[in-house]
Amino acid sequence: MIGCLRRLLAVAGNTFLEAVRQKVFAVLLLFGLVIVGGANYFTEFSFQEQFKFLKDLGYASIGLTGLLIGLLGAAQLIPGEIEKRTILTALCRPLRRWEFIWGKYLGLLFLLGLMVGIMATAVWAVLRWKEGQLIASEGSDPAVADLIRGEARDPRMLQAVFLIGVKLAVVAAMAVFFSTIATSTTFVIAMTLMVYLIGHLQSVAREQWLESGETARWWVKSFLVVVSLLIPDFNLYNLIDEIVAGNAVHWRATLEVAGYSVVYIFVLLVAATVAFEGRDI
């Protein structure tokens, strides 16, 4: 058990270290931070609009940077190791293939967790800086100052960041699955992006179709059911938009989305393990 944990953590640690020592990830993180910081210069709106804009852009930056880091990181996982052949010297050791896959995923999660943490801290710092700036210019009335503080210190930020992290974890699991059957990093990135887009569009397409009142043949229905089961519905994470709009979102709903995500992550990693188990290296 301890040996298994050591092996898992060794793979995870090495994956994390490799990503951290690759400058491309630092550049991506910098890109995200610049977007977050740059958002602070839009000052011609009311303070509510400014906070909404800052949060919207901040969360979008975290999501986009995380998606890019997750995609690039996951694409390197298996095909990258096969291309560089470093996988040979890892898998010839007493390391089970599932430990390798799950360790790789864990390493990617560490990386995404760190990235989301840094960027969320940056968003929080920008909001607090904005708070100080707005209170100095518009907060002579204590009621307005309280409103500004309320916007800047909105605890729902934690919920939004949590949802972004969970969504990125699902995307990373998808990329890990594709990396176990792929022969190139391009294939992993293309397939993951395609499924990501379908996951965003599927509920919209379903609603459109239901509204149109059309009837479909049984095999079309079966196909759509299979698609909706295989591909996660990424519109569920639109709770983030509700949070940005200032609407109340219960933690229960957030945790339900997290539970749904955990099921998908588990299924994707099991599928990745099965696919990788029989693969010749």
Next chain:
Amino acid sequence: MNLAVKTQGLRKEFALGWFGGRLLAVEGLDMEVKRGEVFGLLGPNGSGKSTAMKMILGLLRPTEGRAEVCGYRAGTIHARRQIGFLPENPYFPNFLSGVELVRYYGKLSGMGGSKLEARIEELMELVRLGREAGKRPLRTYSKGMLQRAGLAGALVGDPEVLMLDEPTAGVDPAGSREIRDLILELRGRGKTVIFSSHLLEQVEDVADRVIILHRGKKLREGRLEDLLSHKGEWQVRMQGIADGDRRELRVWLENRGVRIVSESAPRERLEDYFLRSLPQEVRK
């Protein structure tokens, strides 16, 4: 149970795309390697040496046949605990330092704590990458240093069998000699070493037995003495013999029906001459 590695009817076919047919890489390979032996897998490029090694390591699944390592089916965790592997080219994560590489491989073998750290120190000294050299990133290493770091990584779990795929390919003569000496030292410690090479002089220096593969099939197998000795011939090297005595000896032998096959002054091997020419400190 005195066998380190045993293969029976090992066969491997690769699919060449969807409509590309199949490529036969290894066919009907029977092989037995005794514990403590230095065993050479010889053959030209594409003869199936690396494929056979990968099947023994469990990285490739045989199409037919089976392989065992110390009595365990190849590819199982028990079998992989018995093997250390050094690949043909230094396929190591080059963002790590030498010490980090060995530590990573130690952890993958389930090791940890002070036991692992002591083992790393011992191995880095063995492969002469102790102190500062071990702390440098692998991307700054020469090919010889990379092979030595890889060898330390292969040995970290104290395996019974060591598999080296072309360990001296691309390494200069001095580095190559170091690796040869390490192989001999490991044999002295009771390890089984299986290595592939197409540098036949080096194989001759270290191997007890060899197998020769060609297009995936075994052509020859045996002890080097048995394979290379010229039956019915005898060779004598001597010093201090005068030219006249030599001619007289020749006549004496011919009078007794002996056919002289060759007669020449012995020559040093170029590798030995090259190494002897290097300054003392470089040789060390």
